[in-house]
Amino acid sequence: MKAARYYDNHDIRIEDIAEPEVRPGTVGIDVAWCGICGTDLHEYLDGPIFVPEAGKPHPISGESAPVTLGHEFSGVVYAVGEGVDDVRVGDHVVVEPYIIREDVDTSERNRAYHLSPDMNFIGLGGRGGGLGEKIAVERRWVHPISESLPLDQAALIEPLSVGAHAVERSGAEAGDVALIGGAGPIGLLTAAVLKAKGVTVIMSELSPIRREKALSSGVADHVFSPREVDVVEEVRKLTDGRGSDVAFECTSVDVVLNTLMDAIRPQGVLTVVSIWGHQPPFDMHKLVMKEIDLRGTIGYANNHPEAIRLVEEGKVDLEPFITGRIGLEHLVDEGFDTLINNNETAVKIIVSPSGAGL
Template sequence: MRAARYYDNRDIRIEDIETPTVEPGTVGIDVAWCGICGSDLHEYVDGPIFIPPHGQPHPISGESAPVTLGHEMSGVVYEVGEGVEDVAVGDHVVVEPYIIDEDVDTGPDSNDYHLSPNMNFIGLGGRGGGLSEKIVVQRRWVHPVDKSVPLDEAALIEPLSVGAHAVERSRAKAGDVAIVGGAGPIGLLTSAVLKGIGVTVVISELSEIRRRKAIDSGVADHAFDPREVDVVEEVRKLTDGRGADIAFECTSVQVVLDTLMDALRPRGVLTVVSIWGHKGELDMQKLVLKEIDVRGTIAYVNTHPQTIKLVEEGKINLKPFITGKIGLDDLIDKGFDTLINHNETAVKILVSPSGKGL
């Protein structure tokens, strides 16, 4: 089968590799769609970060570069391993793409398995990836999705779960005013979750298409271009001079982080969602004098079931955020290059590893 393989910084190759074997306790999935994530872009430009470099195998997966990329995937079950009785051939599924040590409690009451030692992600740390025609995944990490949800939209459930967990970490509540720095996929999907619980959302974003997408999709009440207006002043106008209650950093850009610090009210909450491939700086004096809470958030923890339910019930519409579909051969030129160098023209680009649906 064909797959996108990460060798090193700016070195991704489309290759033919062996089809994985379905073993007891696992599920074989024909990948329908896989999204290109900001984390994939960071690995390409700044990495390896999560990807174990060649010759330095990950302690759980035992793999190192080259590895197959892709962790935002949807697909159809083609085979189930011995002992798997609650998933059937033909089911539509998404993957919660974790690589976690077997001795870690990943049960429904756990709220910290995603923080366990050596945690990594399928599609980054090994065990296959969504940028391949097929993948075999342990049953624990496979989530059925109702067939009423189109498979292309289902591929966005993984990043939507990131947004849902970030909102949970922020302790946002109805009536709050939130400022979201960046209207890329994670910023937009975080905003969608915020709107779903009754939060007023303000977005700061350079790209006109992304600002328009935020407003037209209904996930933002206001979307400002920081080159044209003073975003901090606009937030103050909207909040009677108080400032935003919560802020979400979704860009890994220093000036955005600084803007959010200034836009927050005293005792506001700053939640850092993006993966930083470099060190950021925090104005400690502002942090102290405003008593700002700073919280990190990584991925999700038992978040997929509730996120899937939101989509199945029609409470969040994912279709508007899909702005491109490509095949595996166009991964770099029409995928990575677009999102790195022309991201003002796209939000979420999906890849069909088999070419079906294009």
């Protein structure tokens, strides 16, 4: 089967590899669509980061580069292993792509299993990936979805779950006002979850195309360009001088973090969603004097069922965020290159590993 294999930064190869073995307790999935994530781009440009370096196997998966990429994917079950009796061949599914030690409690009781030692992701740390035609996944991480949910949109359930977890971490409630710094894929999908919960959403974004996407998709009530207006003043105007109740940092840009610190109300909650590759200058005095609650968030923990429900109930529409559909052979030239060099023209580009969806 065809698969995109990561060897090193700037070295991704489309190769023929063996189909995965569907072992007891696993589910075989024909991958329909797989999204290109910002994490994939970081691996391509600066990695290996999550990908285990060649010759240094990951302690859980036992694999190292080359590995098959892709962790945002949907598909159709083609086989089930012994002991799996609640998923059937033909079911449509998405995957919560974790690699976690077998002795970690991943039930509803533990909302922090994703923070366990040596955690990694399918499609980065090994165990196949969504940028291959087929994959075998442990039943625990497979989530059935309705056949009424198009499989191309279903590939965005994974990043939507990131947004759902970020909103959960923030404690945002209906009637609150939220300010989001950055209208990239995660910013937009976080906004979609907030709107579904009855939160008023304000977004700050430089890109005209992404500002328009935030408004036309209906996930934002107000969108401002920090080049054109004072975002802090605009937030105060909209909140009778109080400031936003919650804020979400989705850019890893210093000035955005500082803007959110100024725009949030005293005792508000500021949730950092983006991955930071540098240590930012930070006004600790302002944090103290406003009693701001600063929280981090990473991945998801039992958030996929909620994300699926929001889409299946029509509270979130994922179609507007898909801005490109490509085949595996164009992963780098039409996918990675576009998102790296012309990211203002795209939100989410999805890939059909077999080409069947094109």
